[in-house]
Amino acid sequence: MVTVQLPDGSKQAHDSGVTALKVAEGISPRLASAAIAAEVDGKLKDITAALDDGEHNVRIITSRDAEALEVLRHTAAHVMAEAVLRLYGNRTQYTIGPALINDFQYGFYYDFDLPESVSISTDDLPKIEAEMAKIVGEKIPLERIELSPDDAKAEMKKIGQSYKIEMIGDLEKENSGLSFVSVYRQGNFIDMCRGPHLPDTGKLGKAFKLMSVAGAYWRGDENNKMLTRIYGVAFFDKKELAAHLERIEEAKKRDHRVLGRQLGLFLLDEKVGPGLPLWLPNGSIIRMELEGWLRGELLKRGYQPVHTPHIGKLDLWRTSGHYPYYEHGLFPTMNLAEGDGEDGYLLKPMNCPFHIRIYKSSQKSYRDLPVRLSEFGQVYRFEQSGELSGLTRVRGFTQDDAHIFCTPDQLEAEIESCVDLTKLCLATLGLNDYRVRIGLRDPDSTKYVGKSENWDRAENNIRHVVQKLGMNFTEEPGEAAFYGPKIDFVVKDCIGREWQLGTIQVDYNLPERFELEYTAADNTPHRPVMIHRAPLGSPERFIGILIEHFAGAFPLWLAPVQAAVLPVSEKFLAYAQGIHQALHEAGLRVELDDSPDKIGAKIRRATMQKIPYMAVVGGREEESNTVAVRHRTEGDLGAMSLEAFRDGLLAEKASRGSTPLQVNA
RNA sequence: GCCGGCGUAGCUCAACGGUAGAGCACAGCUUUUGUAAAGCUGGGGUUGUGGGUUCGAUUCCCUCCGCCGGCUCCA
Numbered sequence: 001m002v003t004v005q006l007p008d009g010s011k012q013a014h015d016s017g018v019t020a021l022k023v024a025e026g027i028s029p030r031l032a033s034a035a036i037a038a039e040v041d042g043k044l045k046d047i048t049a050a051l052d053d054g055e056h057n058v059r060i061i062t063s064r065d066a067e068a069l070e071v072l073r074h075t076a077a078h079v080m081a082e083a084v085l086r087l088y089g090n091r092t093q094y095t096i097g098p099a100l101i102n103d104f105q106y107g108f109y110y111d112f113d114l115p116e117s118v119s120i121s122t123d124d125l126p127k128i129e130a131e132m133a134k135i136v137g138e139k140i141p142l143e144r145i146e147l148s149p150d151d152a153k154a155e156m157k158k159i160g161q162s163y164k165i166e167m168i169g170d171l172e173k174e175n176s177g178l179s180f181v182s183v184y185r186q187g188n189f190i191d192m193c194r195g196p197h198l199p200d201t202g203k204l205g206k207a208f209k210l211m212s213v214a215g216a217y218w219r220g221d222e223n224n225k226m227l228t229r230i231y232g233v234a235f236f237d238k239k240e241l242a243a244h245l246e247r248i249e250e251a252k253k254r255d256h257r258v259l260g261r262q263l264g265l266f267l268l269d270e271k272v273g274p275g276l277p278l279w280l281p282n283g284s285i286i287r288m289e290l291e292g293w294l295r296g297e298l299l300k301r302g303y304q305p306v307h308t309p310h311i312g313k314l315d316l317w318r319t320s321g322h323y324p325y326y327e328h329g330l331f332p333t334m335n336l337a338e339g340d341g342e343d344g345y346l347l348k349p350m351n352c353p354f355h356i357r358i359y360k361s362s363q364k365s366y367r368d369l370p371v372r373l374s375e376f377g378q379v380y381r382f383e384q385s386g387e388l389s390g391l392t393r394v395r396g397f398t399q400d401d402a403h404i405f406c407t408p409d410q411l412e413a414e415i416e417s418c419v420d421l422t423k424l425c426l427a428t429l430g431l432n433d434y435r436v437r438i439g440l441r442d443p444d445s446t447k448y449v450g451k452s453e454n455w456d457r458a459e460n461n462i463r464h465v466v467q468k469l470g471m472n473f474t475e476e477p478g479e480a481a482f483y484g485p486k487i488d489f490v491v492k493d494c495i496g497r498e499w500q501l502g503t504i505q506v507d508y509n510l511p512e513r514f515e516l517e518y519t520a521a522d523n524t525p526h527r528p529v530m531i532h533r534a535p536l537g538s539p540e541r542f543i544g545i546l547i548e549h550f551a552g553a554f555p556l557w558l559a560p561v562q563a564a565v566l567p568v569s570e571k572f573l574a575y576a577q578g579i580h581q582a583l584h585e586a587g588l589r590v591e592l593d594d595s596p597d598k599i600g601a602k603i604r605r606a607t608m609q610k611i612p613y614m615a616v617v618g619g620r621e622e623e624s625n626t627v628a629v630r631h632r633t634e635g636d637l638g639a640m641s642l643e644a645f646r647d648g649l650l651a652e653k654a655s656r657g658s659t660p661l662q663v664n665a
Numbered sequence: 666g667c668c669g670g671c672g673u674a675g676c677u678c679a680a681c682g683g684u685a686g687a688g689c690a691c692a693g694c695u696u697u698u699g700u701a702a703a704g705c706u707g708g709g710g711u712u713g714u715g716g717g718u719u720c721g722a723u724u725c726c727c728u729c730c731g732c733c734g735g736c737u738c739c740a
Contacts (some may be wrong), residue, residue: 105734119668119669121669121670122669122670122734212669212670212734213668213669213670213735214668214734214735214736215668215669215736215737216668216735216736217667217668220736220737221737222666222667222736222738227736228668228669229735229736231735257733262676268731270713270731270732274730274731274732320740325740326739328666329738329739329740349740350740381739381740383738384666384667384738384739385731386666386667386668386736387737387738387739388732389733481740482740483740505740568697568698568699568700569697569698569699570697570698571697596696596697596698597698597703598697598698598699598702598703599700600699600701600703601701602700602701603701605701606701608701614700616700618698620699628699628700635700636700
């Protein structure tokens with residue numbers, strides 16, 4: 001006997017062996033045909049699975065339920081795998097093929113090890129899609145079979161799927177009492193899989209699309225073979241698919257690499273070198289404003305500015321431990337003179353050794369601490385060529401860096417203050433969609449320097465602070481810097497890729513390696529703790545993300561051009577020049593459009609350049625000493641006096657956007 | 666670095682074994698303009714680089730460089 005309790009609280013009695021599908025059929029034929037899977041006692045199961053005897057809470061999952069999409073996409077991955085096998089032969093090995101439900105672009109993928117003579121490119125995707133459509137049309141049932149691990153291995157051996165055999169072996173290692181593995185059979189295609197799946201391939205429908213082909217290492221390890229990954233996406237409804245593809249197209253218009261060119265913000269020039277951005281005048285204004293604002297905030301918070309060179313003796317980075325650990329990621333060492341020995345000079349990948357040398361340049365008393373040395377320092381890292389991307393991953397970039405040297409007692413308050421500053425940066429720019437990651441050491445890795453006690457202390461310091469502040473965060477082992485754990489602020493770009501912006505790193509180790517000291521109240525030498533922190537992370541990356549966040553339409557205080565003066569015709573050029581000059585003298589960045597174009601063209605051009613305000617001037621304005629104000633998104637705001645316009649812009653600028661220009665004030 | 670793709674005018678793209686074309690942008694002229702593109706004329710290209718196949722290559726093949734999508738890495 002099976003007793004089923006439905007979400008509305010009603011109970012039903014069924015014979016042994018009843019399936020959730022039968023239960024759904026009993027409720028309504030429509031529900032049965034819409035049924036995707038079942039939630040049985042909180043666990044997702046196949047709709048066709050027999051319920052065990054006893055009492056169960058059962059919820060029928062349909063396409064309206066959030067869980068359904070994952071089932072759909074997981075089955076889509078299986079259908080794609082079968083299509084690939086049909087097209088490329090049985091020597092194709094399939095490995096893993098999960099559903100993705102939180103990815104901005106993709107809904108599933110499957111990794112294949114293709115026969116040597118075969119390679120798949122995006123040109124082949126329509127062919128694979130067509131084969132998938134055929135499989136959908138065949139409405140092949142997906143049948144779950146539970147086998148002993150040995151039987152499952154034998155089954156996989158029969159069809160030559162060695163990766164699956166390896167995976168079953170792993171499952172056995174993880175779980176010594178493993179009694180069975182589930183495999184799903186859909187016609188001739190058999191895959192080891194946890195499930196659940198759609199009851200048959202017909203339920204996948206037509207709203208799927210294969211998106212791209214990529215390489216991916218087996219198990220994500222670069223020492224392993226590179227497999228062929230095919231990404232796709234699937235929905236229940238063609239409209240949803242169309243909307244999804246539309247969203248991706250829209251997002252690509254916000255891409256900072258596209259807008260950077262259109263708005264003249266920065267340039268990546270092949271002749272200069274990959275990953276070495278040139279900041280154009282418009283982009284430089286944005287940097288100047290952003291960095292200027294942050295410099296002011298740093299001074300308020302007791303930071304002291306320093307400047308250090310771009311190169312220094314390699315030995316500094318031996319002491320810090322960056323060299324040779326990061327040798328692969330450095331520009332090659334320079335040997336400037338005979339006497340340099342084997343060491344020579346290094347283009348700096350980090351500012352810390354210089355700041356440490358500044359700390360050490362004079363005796364420190366506990367009364368001097370905390371010492372907070374700040375610098376917008378340019379660093380150079382030889383990132384792998386495949387990693388480079390616009391402004392978000394480059395080889396030459398700036399860090400809004402600082403190193404705080406403090407006593408252990410002061411440490412947590414300093415961390416907290418760094419968190420505040422980072423949050424202030426994000427909030428000031430309206431970047432509210434970010435996550436916080438606590439990067440801890442990986443206990444199994446040897447990459448970390450220093451004593452275990454130091455790590456424990458540092459990790460605990462960080463935990464105390466984030467817990468005290470009530471922050472949402474995830475702890476991620478293996479994400480620490482080699483010298484200490486860190487708090488990272490991670491944001492996504494317009495197509496869903498994550499980038500680390502602000503970072504706060506607690507470091508007991510470099511003070512030891514560089515033998516830093518201060519004299520404590522008891523007149524004995526003590527060791528300070530260091531914080532490495534960068535609230536923006538890097539102006540390059542931060543602005544890259546900002547460009548996408550604002551879709552190029554920067555708030556007034558950052559906008560490269562804040563207002564455009566647009567004379568209706570050349571007759572009013574003299575008046576327009578007066579307006580331009582008055583605004584310029586008030587400290588605003590103004591542009592005068594003295595081209596012979598018609599006013600519509602001038603407006604279009606200024607709007608496309610995302611200039612926040614336009615002052616249209618003609619006979620009416622000249623007579624009344626006003627300007628006709630137009631906003632890049634709000635359109636025509638009507639006329640106002642020059643003074644009101646000027647003061648309004650100044651107020652909006654000074655408030656960094658929180659007091660926008662008032663119309664008819 | 667690895668897998669796959671791409672590279673044609675400043676930008677966005679077309680052509681496709683017979684030495685390249687459009688729109689925007691740029692320059693000149695005409696128009697003197699009222700809230701998202703006036704008209705005409707013109708200049709501009711060793712088709713990323715080096716090699717090969719061919720009577721002939723922008724087109725086919727290879728090298729290198731760069732870019733794009735991923736993987737790996739990210740102090």
